[in-house]
Amino acid sequence: MGSLDEPKAVKLTYLAPLLAGAVAGISVDVALYPLDTLKTRLQSSQGFQKAGGFRGVYKGLLTVATTSMPTTALFFMSYETTKKIAEPLVAPQYAPLVHSAAACVGEVLACVIRVPTEIAKQRKQTYVGSKKRSSIKILIEAYKAEGLRSGVYRGFLSTVARDLPFSFLELPVWEYLKTQVRLHNDGQITSFQSACCGSLAGGFAAAATTPLDLAKTRIMLAPEYTATRKLRVQPVLRAIYRESGLRGLFAGCTPRFTAFMAGGFVFFGVYDDCKRVVEGYLDR
Template sequence: MRASFSSLGGVCGAMDGPGFTASLVAGGVAGVAVDLILFPLDTIKTRLQSPQGFNKAGGFRGIYAGVPSAAIGSFPNAAAFFITYEYVKWLWHTDSSSYLMPVKHMLAASAGEVLPHWIGSLEVHSLMRSGVLVGSKAQCVLVTIVFFQVACLIRVPSEVVKQRAQVSASSRTFQIFSNILYTEGIQGLYRGYKSTVLREIPFSLVQFPLWESLKALWSWRQDHVVDCWQSAVCGAFAGGFAAAVTTPLDVVKTRIMLAKAGSSTASGNVLSALHGVWRTQGLSGLFAGVFPRMAAISLGGFIFLGAYEQTRSLLLELGRERP
């Protein structure tokens, strides 16, 4: 743990100023843009995956139900992911032609999903006291930790509240939040934590190496670095493919978050939930909502990765112009 934080401090030192700020702000802006623009598709997907069925879950009515919860969780989660993603890529210096490049992108993407869930700030205070982290490095790491902790605290609860609001369009977001606290306590807000992580890791292992590889191939074919719109096209393709192959894990996450308190599904056992869907609905149940999920994430990949690179490039350019 000390080695990882020490390395992170070194990366922060290298990315002081525009580099750190660019990754943080660009990731957050891109995440909010995607979640708000494509929220209706996410609602349709959730209702298709819900155990009561599409029509009973609300059909096409109230497709913006739960959007406040999504908006609250978007910025810190996306910002924390991309800070980690860029740092881990920086840590592992690999020549762009190396066969290890896809492995680097897989590790970076996985770290971006997992690190916000286990990293702790007490270790940073210890390192500061021992003098390992000083000045701008310490400030940079502390800001990163704040976003990691915020993402960890907000991501799963916002998803739980959002999905329950999507299948209960007549109930307000705050009412659903209060009801979860009253009936299940704090642990109710973190139901589906394991299934969320287990969905995101395979998704990122597919999406980000594919995105980086497509960008590299396109750059090689045209003999110059891809433009932002070209990066966004690569992101759309990579996101849609990753969405399709990880849909069963997304279905299970939805079922666990929507399950009635005290039921076997609500316990959060991913394998048991997968078996339950397979037994009752077969392959069609495991891939429920695959088309709106692919559409949302393909469009989301175009907007998210394109907006990220555009915002980051702009911020880096502004940083270079500053005296």
């Protein structure tokens, strides 16, 4: 490739997934936010009704809407960049492993933004009281009370532990399903077909990782974070299993599965469509 084409190649590599990821992220988060609220309340240790029930299902939406764009933009830029660098280095049959590794890189970076957002969002979703608290105030209170690691970034490792397996499953399944569609469609795939693949991949990954999501929710919603509580994924899951059995580990699975089926359709459909538009514009 000549030097005159290098700026264009850089734009296609970084800018297209960056913009497409931002649009896809805010689209799915705003559209499916009530399901996420209901899922969080079902998983809350205080119980569904005490956590708010069906009231105020849009609490915390502004927090998510303003941060979903940079989070998903960072994820997809990292994912596409890692994939582009690694794919030529391995044989085609190992492509799913490349997709899994690229997804893991993207998730770890995205969690830097996602975790404080989740802290503020979930506390707003389950907060019952007449006094409203802004997301910024929630994070400031968390920082003053417990510091950066135990307050603002509480649950970082549990969030990574939840999101890495999720993306490790979802992205390779999505890419595999798209490959199968192309094989039976003369190498072509539409945004609608990509959205259907994303829906199946998202639902599968969401159901499989529900216990990890449950542990993350309990850790983030705990009223205090002390050494004696040992708020870690494994002890939390053991405690839930002792209390409620296997069914308890999958609390909130139905709304999570439904949300990610619908969310995968919107998310990947919008992403592919926007990416094509941006690439077409940049390629002029």
